[in-house]
Amino acid sequence: MENVIEMKKAHRLLARMDYELGKVDKGYTNRTLYINLSDNTIKSKPVTEQMKEIFIGGRGFGLWYLWNAITEKTKWNDPENEIIISTGPIGGITQYPGAGKSLVVTLSPTTGSVIDSNVGGYFGPLLKFAGWDALEIQGKAEKDVIIYIDGNNGYVTIEEAPLEAVDSHLAAEQFTAMYADSEEDKRNVAVVSAGRGAENTLIGMLNFSFFDVKRGVPRLKQAGRGGVGTVFRDKKIKALVVKYTGVKGDTNGPADKQKIINAALKIHKEIHDLDKVQNRMREVGTAHLTEIMNDYDLLPVMNFQYGSHPDAVKLSSDIFKEKYFTQGLPDGCWYGCSMACAKAVDNFELKTGPYKGQKVCVDAAEYETIAGIGANCGIFDPEYVVEANFYCDTYGLDSISTGTLMAFIMECYERGIINKEITGGLELKFGNKEAALELIHQMGNGYGFGKIAGQGVRRMKKIFVEEYGADPDFINDIGMEVKGLECSQYVSKESLAQQGGYAMANKGPQHDEAWLIFMDMVNKQIPTFEDKAQALFYFPLFRTWFGLNGLCKLPWNDIEPADNGLTDEPAKVPEHVRNYVDIFNGVTGKNITEEELILQSERVYNFQRIFNLRMGYGTRKYDIPPYRFLGPVTKEEYESRMERYDNQLKELGYEIEGKTVEEKIRMLREYREDQYQKLCDAVYKRRGWTQDGVPTLETVKRLGIDFPDVVELISKYQ
């Protein structure tokens, strides 16, 4: 690539630090790379034993560094805000599926508080092998810069980089070619980049690359939630590039490799034998969820009004498999992932936008994207989904937030809250894919109505009320965000536990904390408040643990041992929990138990809750979702599940004979809102929090996170 040579020549070196190459010892290099882009500082910071003990790594390290870097007044675009990227002690082992995740932590532009995002790609592991447990970036550059880390020659540079593309599909390709010595060497380069949409919206995300040797292209995995890409571009970072050659099975320095091997061989075999009769992750990835969610009335349709649609079959995984996904290629986002869920569409010809006519490889399509920009917007066209997915990715737009906010806009449009004049001529009705694509281009490029849309649901609500006279109560009922984050793509109306799983989640309504719908609504395994509270204690903590260690959640329960159903607690997948304990001990040489695993998470989870408190949130009132999370807001919604709702009211002893739908909606609402409050009571109690949702002094002492500033802060709320 000749132009890459030209691009590199145009770089201007701003700072360089040479460093001793480290060796990973039991999952840690014991150093963090700190960079300040305001004054071009590059330095090495020690990772202390206390950090490892309390925060483990990954998200835990990110929270701790950010906590120390900012004050309660810091805003997302202040220079002191940081972006921290860290995998975790297990991250980088090559034997167990799903062990190469990076965790990104920053102050979010949309929530105003701390956000974390879990992402695949090679960056986190290669960063560690280059000698750094974490990368901590503070300050803001004046002009577009890149940070380059050479993990074989031991140096870090900050360089002005004016010529390379901002859009990720190009940036990843250019930087990979620039820093690889040969075609063979490309797999040793990992790039983090955003896209022009991250500059123009608050929902910008980051793309983490890995080089796919068989396709011969860099692939992109997304750190999607909460605007991390927006912060990245605000700091004028064009890309982060790390290079490390020589990944082997023991580069992560495990204390006892045999423990890892035992678990790994078991699960590879399990996936080989059972995936084809279970979730078919290797064939279709998470796309299989579309038809499942539709069948169980959980697929968000038209801004979460409904849970299924007859046309949803057009978005089913078999269609993607037959017409789009290329099969039998290495679709693991890190070495050793036999789950291989990262599907791709090759040679896709774009029909719109700045890259119209070009043929590209699209990392598509995952369930969240299909459900969000597809079904939730009333669009059931796979061709459109792939196109929209491509542009969300390359522009650096979070496809979950994009889906939810477009769905919100479309409902407002259909209900006359906004109109063509306001949208600049876009007819944003449900199902209008041309308008939806145009809106994505407007968001990406920062013009027209896209400028408003790109601010996210929370800010749009305010604008629609203040400027377009929308009814604030109604707008608040249907705008699917909590804490400022757009909801991910599941309908929680009929599962009280999931309502809590969404709305109490530390970062906002993202299902990675808890997905309890089957347990609660379908299996009816957790009928009482105490049962639900226990589930909302255990599962968010268990799932937090993945983010402390650089792990993916999917190999935990998207595959299960053949006899899992016979165990005491199938929902926990006990054999896999034991695998995780073994791997942790095998890497670190420690000797934790299943209970201690939960305790590790509990420390970080409570710390994050307190972080929210510090930023001015983190109490009960911020855990209350819009009513559409809990039940039907409109007549149409009620009618779509009339039988269910009528029966529920009757069972509860309400007199519904002769009542209008509106009256029944009111009765149901009164009941469900009350239930939700009772759920909060039970969950807070189980978690060791006050009834305002603040961890008690006793809890923080028990967890060993009773740092003076923590104690001072929460004391005001006891």
Add this chain to the structure above:
Amino acid sequence: MIKVNKEDMEYQEGMTIEDVLRRKKYTFRMITVIVNGKVVPKDQYATYRIKDGDNVDVLHIMSGG
């Protein structure tokens, strides 16, 4: 009448587990079926006959996201 995941379902002469799953639209594949407290192996879903009054639990592993 039988119970399926704690809800009533009308009993029909000769119904199998597969029929129950179809009626409930339980298409998810990671399930365990328990009839009156006893796990029924997957390969018997098509042949296992439900009796009137049986208590059927279809446990879905949560999966999701």
Add this chain to the structure above:
Amino acid sequence: MKIVKTKPELCNGCGACMTACSKTRYKVEDPEKSAIRIIEKAEKPGSFDIFVCNHCGECLPVCNTEALYQAKNGAIRIDDKKCVGCYICVGFCPNNAMYVHPDINEPIKCIACGACTRVCPTGAIYMEEK
């Protein structure tokens, strides 16, 4: 190409092949580092199963790094320079013919060199066209 073929009914369990293999491949006499494995049948003591790669190639597409390849002589081999030791191929081998040892990064698999067959006293293993 010629590959290792087996007649398990002739095997007396002496294990000479395993020693020969580990010696050829890793310069140690350690059955745990052998690409061929002799395992006594639990239900029939005195009888043995022989596990060795039949070079079917099913592992080829499974490898993320293109470390698995078909050599000129037709044998399925691992390029140590490319292999990251993920062991997916081990779990995905339909014949359970790949092995793992904590001291060795790459999976242990047969390269069809024939050393084992030369030491077999009973003719239970021998080289023959695939």
